[in-house]
Each structure stands twice: as structure tokens, then as C-alpha cells.
Amino acid sequence: MLVTIRDVEYVAKLARLEFTEEQKQRFTEDLNGILNYVEMLNEVDTENVEISIGAYRVENALREDVVKDSFNRDSLLKNAPDSQDGFVKVPKVIE
Amino acid sequence: MEFEAIIGLEVHAELSTKTKIYCGCTTEFGGEQNTHCCPVCMGLPGALPVLNKEVVTYAMKAGLALNCEINKETYMARKNYFYPDCPKNYQITQDETPLCKNGYIEITTEEGTKKIGIQRIHIEEDAGKALHREDGTYVDFNRSGVPLIEIVSKPDMRTAQEAKMYLENLKAILQYTEVSDCKMEEGSLRCDANVSVRPKGSTEFGVKTEIKNMNSFKAVEKAIEYEIKRQIEAINRGEKIVQETRRWDEAKGETVVMRSKEEAHDYRYFPEPDMVYLVVDDEWINNVKSTLPELPDKKRARYISEYGLPEYDASILTSSKALAAFFEDTVKEGASPKDASNWIMGEVLRTLNDREMSIEDIKVQPKHLSKLIELINNGTITGTIAKKVFKDMFETGDDPEKIVNEKGMVQISDENAIRDIVNKVLDENPQSVEDFKNGKTKAMGFVVGQVMKASKGKANPQLVNKLVEEELQKR
Structure with missing residues (x-):
């Protein structure tokens, strides 16, 4: 078994997700199934293969340093769950 | 037991580009909240980041000025964490492939010139600004997406003074190259310190703490000094140093533990799928080199x-x-x-x-x-x-x-005019004349001072000296 229920709980916590015991059990099984399948890749010798970050090799999609108009604030703030005085407002967080 | 400190610094500098790192919004400081924003820097779903070419040029410029090698092929990475100033819930940065590596800065210590190594320089985006008010946290995303370079030193510094010198030289170089304006008060230069101590002569590293919230070079120096002392005293009491993040409290002059986040730092870096390889060729590097002042x-x-x-x-x-x-x-x-x-x-x-x-x-x-x-x-x-x-x-x-x-401040070089002042001063100070005659040459200095004062500083000092001596001899 590659993944235990502890791993599922840990990843769920990192992702701020809450699951029932039943769901955790199911995800453990599902993830093991997926990882076992992907394990096949370990049979390939990748000694001299460079890391690939995508299916296609694309380089240098770059932009010139030219200022563009920003968006209208009201329209942007409509995407936030709450806003006040031009700020996005969220439940209080303290470091 | 004698201890020595091991210090490494992580410096974030905002680049002086006109636009943000992944979108065309302005990087101008200030501005009303959330007016320098768009779907990319607000982290809205479906927005596509596109790298600003100038960010690469500026970062390479810093790297070359700091004696670094340039990584010709790099890619961006996602660093995952939750905090309201970063609404995507990840920061687009560089992990395994920093743009620049293996540089150094020279500092002048009492023992001569010392090289402080630079491990890496990578490019990344800044976060927004969170204001904590009574009824909630308010977020302004104007700063979100402003380009940063993070400059990570090697653990080569041994004293707080060395750390301060490193920072001063680093700041000067970033300003000379116009990569960053380095205004600490506007947050365009920020510094965190990693500090550990070990018995002198030992080659193993001790457990380190990370210190944050230092708002000036002086604060960095004071915070490091405090932390070194704190760690040595703790060890001498038989305590163990705990790896933790500590905040510098400027008012109290001490470092205090920051409430540790709920989970251990697990950023789960992976290559950023929304971006492509960054490849720089010799021509680009040489162009940047030729612009170094x-x-x-x-x-x-x-x-x-x-x-x-x-x-x-x-x-x-x-x-x-x-x-x-x-x-x-x-x-x-x-x-x-x-x-x-x-x-x-x-x-x-x-x-x-x-x-x-x-x-x-x-x-x-x-x-x-x-x-x-x-x-x-x-x-x-x-x-x-x-x-x-x-x-x-x-x-x-x-x-x-x-x-x-x-203001009529022209020097008086008229001998007669000065002589008149000298005699007036001598008439008013018979004791000084007496002292001079008794061999107290100090008295002459007093008279010269009085003459200069009487002339409101305008009398030619050489002439005053000469005439005071002449007139004293006559009396």
C-alpha cells in the first residue's frame, strides 16, 4: 500500500478539505489504485532524461514591459465573497 | 565554552519594472486600494499569467553584478499555501531552477576582504497587503504580482556586523544597477535572517531559527545580535534550540516566537503548468552584461x-x-x-x-x-x-x-579695517594683553577668536592672526 489513511488526512488538511471516515477510506483506495497504475513508470530508465514540465516543448512566451489599463475595481470586487471601502474583505486572520 | 554564530540572509527586492511580473498592471507604489489590479494579479480562475521579459533582464543584471552564473534554462514553480494576500493559494516562483546561482559579495572586515557567497537568485511574485481590523481582514492587491527577486546568501556570515555590511553592499549594487530602488520604508527591500550558533571550531551546524519583521538594517543587526545571545544563553542553561520562526519586536528589542502555522511548511512545489520554459541565450546575457555600470x-x-x-x-x-x-x-x-x-x-x-x-x-x-x-x-x-x-x-x-x-558675507581683507577691530578687542581685554606679555601665548588664540566673532566670521583668518600678533607686540 502506497497511501495510508493518514496520508489522505494530511493532504486533506493541507488543502483545507474535510471528509467523512467513509470518504477517507474511499480516497485511500482510489489513490492507491491510481498510484499503483502510475508505478509502471518506475520501470522506465530515466537516468539521462531531463525533467519535462509539459507535454509539448514551448519556450519563452514573454511579454514586453508595457503598462496596460487595470480593471475597474467594482467589477473585480464582484468576484470576491465580500468587500468594503474598495478592499476585499475576509474573515479575520492573525499571523 | 566559546561559540560562533552562523548567519544566512534571505533578501527580497522589488524590481523597478513598469509592470507586474505576470500581467500589464502598473507597479507604481501607492494608489487607491485595488486599482492596479486585473484578473491575473487578483488570482481569478481562468486568468493566464505571461512572464514580463524585463523581469528576466533585471534579475540577470542583479545576478551578473553579484558574480552569479546564469541558468540558461529554467521553469517556474507553484508554491502552495493559504493566506488571504495570495488568492490563487499558490505563489508562482522558481524552485529547482533559480535563474542565477553561485555568486558572492565582498565585504571589508578587520581581517581583510571576505567573500559572502550567494547561493541563488530567483524571480517570483509579491503578495497583496492584508490589513487586520476589528471586524475582519481587508486586502489590497495593488502589490500582488509586483516582481521580486529573492537573493539567498550562503551561511557565510559570523557576526551581526558582517550581516549588516553584506546588506549595505547588496543594496548599493542593486541601486547602482537600477534593478531596485531598495526603499525599505516602502517594502521594496525586505530581509529575513537564519541564525544558529555552534561551539567554536565545530564544523556541524546548530539548529537555526528564522527571524522576520526587521524594518531597517539597524534592526537586522540588533535582531541578529539579540538572537545569538539568546541562543548561547539557552544552550548554557542546558536547553535545546528549537527550529522556529521568530519575529523581531523593535519596541521590546527582542525576538519572539511567531505562532507556528497549523501544519509544518509543506509547500508541495511543482512545475507551473500555466507557464513555459524560460530559455536565455548568450546574446541576451551579453546584452545585459554590456549595460552594467x-x-x-x-x-x-x-x-x-x-x-x-x-x-x-x-x-x-x-x-x-x-x-x-x-x-x-x-x-x-x-x-x-x-x-x-x-x-x-x-x-x-x-x-x-x-x-x-x-x-x-x-x-x-x-x-x-x-x-x-x-x-x-x-x-x-x-x-x-x-x-x-x-x-x-x-x-x-x-x-x-x-x-x-x-547677506554681505564677503570676507574682509582690508588690513586697516581688521586692525581697528583688533585694537578694539585688545582695549576691551587688558587681561589678555597682560597674559601675553607674561608669556602665555594661549591668550593670542583667545584674542583671535574674539576678533573673528566681532567681524561675524568675515575677517580673513590669516590676516587676523598676523595683525593680532603685531598689535600685541606693540603693547
Whole structure:
């Protein structure tokens, strides 16, 4: 078994997700199934293969340093769950 | 037991590009909240980040100025964490492939020149600003997406002073290359420190703590000093150092543990799927190299060899690009390097320090400082008067010639006029005449001072000396 229920709980916590015991059990099984399948890749010798970050090799999609108009604030703030005085407002967080 | 400290610094510098790293919004500081924003820097779903070419150029410029190798092929990475100032819930940064690596900065210690290694420099985006109010946290995303370079030093520093020197040199280099304006008060330069201690002679590292929230170089120095002392005392009491993040409390002058986040740091970095490989070729690198200005080290050496300045003066004058430019412009306007240096090291910096201003804010123009020096050298005004004229120049930015003429500060070189003052002073101070006759030559100094005072500093000092002696002999 590659993944235990502890791993599922840990990843769920990192992702701020809450699951029932039943769901955790199911995800453990599902993830093991997926990882076992992907394990096949370990049979390939990748000694001299460079890391690939995508299916296609694309380089240098770059932009010139030219200022563009920003968006209208009201329209942007409509995407936030709450806003006040031009700020996005969220439940209080303290470091 | 004797201990030594191991210090490494992580510096974030905002780049001076016009636009943000992944979108075309302006990087201008200030602005009403959330007015320099778009779906990319607000982290809205479906927005596509596109890398600003100039960010790569600026970061390479910093890397080359800091003696780094350039990684010709790199890619961006996602660093995952939850905090309201980063609404995507990940920061796009570089992980395994920093753009620059293996550089160094030289600092001058009592034992000579020391190289402080730079492990890496990578590019990334800044986060927004969170304001914590009674009824909730308010977020402004104007700063979100402003380009940063993170410069990570090797753990090569051993004292808080070395750390401060490293920072000062780093700041000067970033300013010289115009990569960043390095304004700590606007947050465009920020510094975290990693500190550990170990018995002297040991080669293993001790457990380190990370210190945050230091808002000036002085604070960095004080915080590191405090932390070293704290760790040594803890070890001497038999306690174990815990790996933790501590916050510098400026008011209390101590570091305090930051409430550790609920989970251990697990950022789960992975290659950013919304972006592509970044490949820089020799042509690009060489173009950047050709734009590098004369850096502080070279400039300092040139001031010593070409201008004959003492090493200390040369170090101060080259400590900031603006100060070096002010000095060079003053010399270009005709002042001798020695005079220009003396005035800048003296009145100029002293007045700036008194007012807590920096050279960028000065009203005095280099050509006017040069003219002031000329007015002294050609005998128009005395050195004492020059200091008064300078005070006026500092307030108004006026031409010294104008100030001297309007306020009647021209030096008195008329022998008869000075002789009259001398005799008046001698008449008023018979005790001094008596003392002089009894061989107390000190009395002469007193009389000279009184004459200068009576002339409001305008009498030619050489003439005053000569005439006081003559008149004293006569009595």
C-alpha cells in the first residue's frame, strides 16, 4: 500500500478539505489504485532524461514591459465573497 | 565554552519594472486600494499569467553584478499555501531552477576582504497587503504580482556586523544597477535572517531559527545580535534550540516566537503548468552584461587611485549611487576631488544625518557646492562663513554667490579695517594683553577668536592672526 489513511488526512488538511471516515477510506483506495497504475513508470530508465514540465516543448512566451489599463475595481470586487471601502474583505486572520 | 554564530540572509527586492511580473498592471507604489489590479494579479480562475521579459533582464543584471552564473534554462514553480494576500493559494516562483546561482559579495572586515557567497537568485511574485481590523481582514492587491527577486546568501556570515555590511553592499549594487530602488520604508527591500550558533571550531551546524519583521538594517543587526545571545544563553542553561520562526519586536528589542502555522511548511512545489520554459541565450546575457555600470568596488578603487582619496572616504562616497553621482558632479563642475570629498563627508552628510534625510532629497546642486568651494579658495569668503552659506543653500537651494552678496558675507581683507577691530578687542581685554606679555601665548588664540566673532566670521583668518600678533607686540 502506497497511501495510508493518514496520508489522505494530511493532504486533506493541507488543502483545507474535510471528509467523512467513509470518504477517507474511499480516497485511500482510489489513490492507491491510481498510484499503483502510475508505478509502471518506475520501470522506465530515466537516468539521462531531463525533467519535462509539459507535454509539448514551448519556450519563452514573454511579454514586453508595457503598462496596460487595470480593471475597474467594482467589477473585480464582484468576484470576491465580500468587500468594503474598495478592499476585499475576509474573515479575520492573525499571523 | 566559546561559540560562533552562523548567519544566512534571505533578501527580497522589488524590481523597478513598469509592470507586474505576470500581467500589464502598473507597479507604481501607492494608489487607491485595488486599482492596479486585473484578473491575473487578483488570482481569478481562468486568468493566464505571461512572464514580463524585463523581469528576466533585471534579475540577470542583479545576478551578473553579484558574480552569479546564469541558468540558461529554467521553469517556474507553484508554491502552495493559504493566506488571504495570495488568492490563487499558490505563489508562482522558481524552485529547482533559480535563474542565477553561485555568486558572492565582498565585504571589508578587520581581517581583510571576505567573500559572502550567494547561493541563488530567483524571480517570483509579491503578495497583496492584508490589513487586520476589528471586524475582519481587508486586502489590497495593488502589490500582488509586483516582481521580486529573492537573493539567498550562503551561511557565510559570523557576526551581526558582517550581516549588516553584506546588506549595505547588496543594496548599493542593486541601486547602482537600477534593478531596485531598495526603499525599505516602502517594502521594496525586505530581509529575513537564519541564525544558529555552534561551539567554536565545530564544523556541524546548530539548529537555526528564522527571524522576520526587521524594518531597517539597524534592526537586522540588533535582531541578529539579540538572537545569538539568546541562543548561547539557552544552550548554557542546558536547553535545546528549537527550529522556529521568530519575529523581531523593535519596541521590546527582542525576538519572539511567531505562532507556528497549523501544519509544518509543506509547500508541495511543482512545475507551473500555466507557464513555459524560460530559455536565455548568450546574446541576451551579453546584452545585459554590456549595460552594467561601474559597480561600487571598482568605483571605490578608482577614487583611491585616480583622486587620491583615503579608503574610508572612498567607501562612504561610493556607498550609494546617488552620493557617488553627487560627488562626481561636484568634481566635474571644477572642485578638486579632495575639497569636494571633504565637504560632502563633512557638512553635506552631517546636515543630512541631522535632518534624517538622504542625498536624494538634497536641494543643494553639485554646481553650487563646487562654486562654494571656489568662493573659499579664491578668498571671497572664509571657511567659517562658508558653513553659514551652506546652511542657507541647504534650506533654499540658492546659488552661494547670491547668498554671499545679498547677506554681505564677503570676507574682509582690508588690513586697516581688521586692525581697528583688533585694537578694539585688545582695549576691551587688558587681561589678555597682560597674559601675553607674561608669556602665555594661549591668550593670542583667545584674542583671535574674539576678533573673528566681532567681524561675524568675515575677517580673513590669516590676516587676523598676523595683525593680532603685531598689535600685541606693540603693547
